[in-house]
Amino acid sequence: MSRLFWDVTVLREEVRDLARSYRLPADVRGRLVLSATDLACPEFEAGHPVRLTSVFDATHDVPQLNVTLTAPRAARPLRSADLPLTAPETSANSVTWHIPLPGPDAGPYGEDRAPASPASLSTQAREGDEELRAALARADRLAAEHRMLKHELAETNAGVLALYVQLDERDEQVRKAHGQVLRELEDALRPLAPEIDGLELAVHYAPADPAAPTGGDLYDWFALPDGTVHVTVVDALGHGVRSTRGAVTVTHAVRTLALEGHPLHSILARTHHLLMPFNADLMATVLLVRLDPATGDLQVASGSHPPPLLARDRGTPHFLEASGRGIGFPSPGSDAVLRERMEPGDLLLLYTDGLTESRRDLIEGESRLVKAVEQHAHRPIAEIPDAVAAEMHTVVLHADDTLALALRMTAKVPAATATRDVRRLPAQGRRADKRSIG
Incomplete structure (x- = not known):
């Protein structure tokens, strides 16, 4: 699929429909929509079109969807850094995402798969909420993991500190015993x-x-x-x-x-x-x-x-x-x-x-x-x-x-x-x- 776009709303829904057709997870879908929107908006504001191309690639062990956004009339290189979805392949006027597909039944439109029908406004809102919930769930999960790691790190640090204290106490005992022996030897010499x-x-x-x-x-x-x-x-x-x-x-x-x-x-x-x-x-x-x-x-x-x-x-x-x-x-x-x-x-x-x-x-x-x-x-x-x-x-x-x-x-x-x-x-x-x- 390859198509030229002049409007951000149409592009956004096309990307969302593409992601839905390949059953991408909600959080991946949301990241892809945001990334394509971030790249296209400056071009639309300048009156330039963007082209969206998708290719199904089954040559790998895990099939993947290759999505390329191209700005043929871009005045400057596309900003590919800090995108919500990392793009491993970039050029002066294009960005390509290689997205692993979630299961064996995911694939391109074909004889056994009808194109997705245009989403209604309620469907769009529901999908937007789903993407938001997925993002919040991921954020909550990462926050919980972060708290657990901080707790484990605090316990580890406490254990290490206690060990250092014990070692320092033992070193002090050895130093005192060593010093006492030396003092007794010195006293014997004086x-x-x-x-x-x-x-x-x-x-x-x-x-x-x-x-x-x-x-x-x-x-x-x-x-x-x-x-x-x-x-x-x-x-x-x-x-x-x-x-x-x-x-x-x-x-x-x-x-x-x-x-x-x-x-x-x-x-x-x-x-x-x-x-x-x-x-x-x-x-x-x-x-x-x-x-x-x-x-x-x-x-x-x-x-x-x-x-x-x-x-x-x-x-x-x-x-x-x-x-x-x-x-x-x-x-x-x-x-x-x-x-x-x-x-x-x-x-x-x-x-x-x-x-x-x-x-x-x-x-x-x-x-x-x-x-x-x-x-x-x-x-x-x-x-x-x-x-x-x-x-x-x-x-x-x-x-x-x-x-x-x-x-x-x-x-x-x-x-x-x-x-x-x-x-x-x-x-x-x-x-x-x-x-x-x-």
């Missing part, structure tokens, strides 16, 4: 403060990451046979267990050499040569301090480590600059031993760079450290390292392991008794993220 007449000691340690409390900042303190107190502060390169292992090997090597009686100025170089064959990647800054409580004599040897800060009982704190290179550095060892004398009431603060470089400015950090020590030097020794660290870390731009160790002379003791009363303090409780020993 020596208790020796109790020595005329001398007070305290320490603060805080890891860069509280969830992983191991790090490369480590200290060691012990009394030598002659009554002097030896203190080692180590900052091994890196973070975590690997840096802890490096710091432990350094402190153990230094302790062994010190107890063997090697001079203070030679210990760093000897430590380097002892450890390099076993750990060529090891790099660590080291600070060595010897203090005789009987005389107040103080010796400092440094290997690339931040200088200790000496705060006199009266006077402005000042840094004790001792030159040298650390373990794993070129030309490792101390250049010389710096000597000072401490008096009762004097305070010595040893630390790692995590204390002074938290704001990424070493000069500014050292200036703030002097002020912090001046402010807190009068406090009980057990409070000083914590208070100084808190003062220095009000703003942290660069998180790093932090160690602050304080020694204060209380009174000079006679040389005859200096080697006698060296006792160990009992084990003390330690906090999860920092420890104080006083």
Whole structure:
């Protein structure tokens, strides 16, 4: 069938009759009528005709009706996008729909099928209502499916969220257990403060990451046979267990050499040569301090480590600059031993760079450290390292392991008794993220 049309009403009814003859579903019929009307109306308004052609195609597994609307005098290409019934085949002036037929008895007009009679106005209205009802039913069905999908999606999301919560809780439990084990290992590595007449000691340690409390900042303190107190502060390169292992090997090597009686100025170089064959990647800054409580004599040897800060009982704190290179550095060892004398009431603060470089400015950090020590030097020794660290870390731009160790002379003791009363303090409780020993 091929026919030319000049009127939209006639075209609409022809399309509807065609769809009825092939028993197309009401919703497909309505979409085809609307699509043909949308394409033809601009042509009719311009005074141009349109041609409607229908072909029955039985060459496919499912017979189909091919309907083509052509605008021979169209001034511009037909708008085929966003039609109610999608048209898979288009050209500049024509649009073709390939519509699968609903059943085996559907087919073209033939000897056994009479052409449809013209529909009355009541029939047209009834068919229009039928098409509308079909469209509304489809819309209602899609809305119901949409609500069901939203409900199922909400249930799925709730289940996934609950699973994530459970996994996060388990991860948190594992992290806490892991952190507890590491804290216990760290506590085992950190020596208790020796109790020595005329001398007070305290320490603060805080890891860069509280969830992983191991790090490369480590200290060691012990009394030598002659009554002097030896203190080692180590900052091994890196973070975590690997840096802890490096710091432990350094402190153990230094302790062994010190107890063997090697001079203070030679210990760093000897430590380097002892450890390099076993750990060529090891790099660590080291600070060595010897203090005789009987005389107040103080010796400092440094290997690339931040200088200790000496705060006199009266006077402005000042840094004790001792030159040298650390373990794993070129030309490792101390250049010389710096000597000072401490008096009762004097305070010595040893630390790692995590204390002074938290704001990424070493000069500014050292200036703030002097002020912090001046402010807190009068406090009980057990409070000083914590208070100084808190003062220095009000703003942290660069998180790093932090160690602050304080020694204060209380009174000079006679040389005859200096080697006698060296006792160990009992084990003390330690906090999860920092420890104080006083």
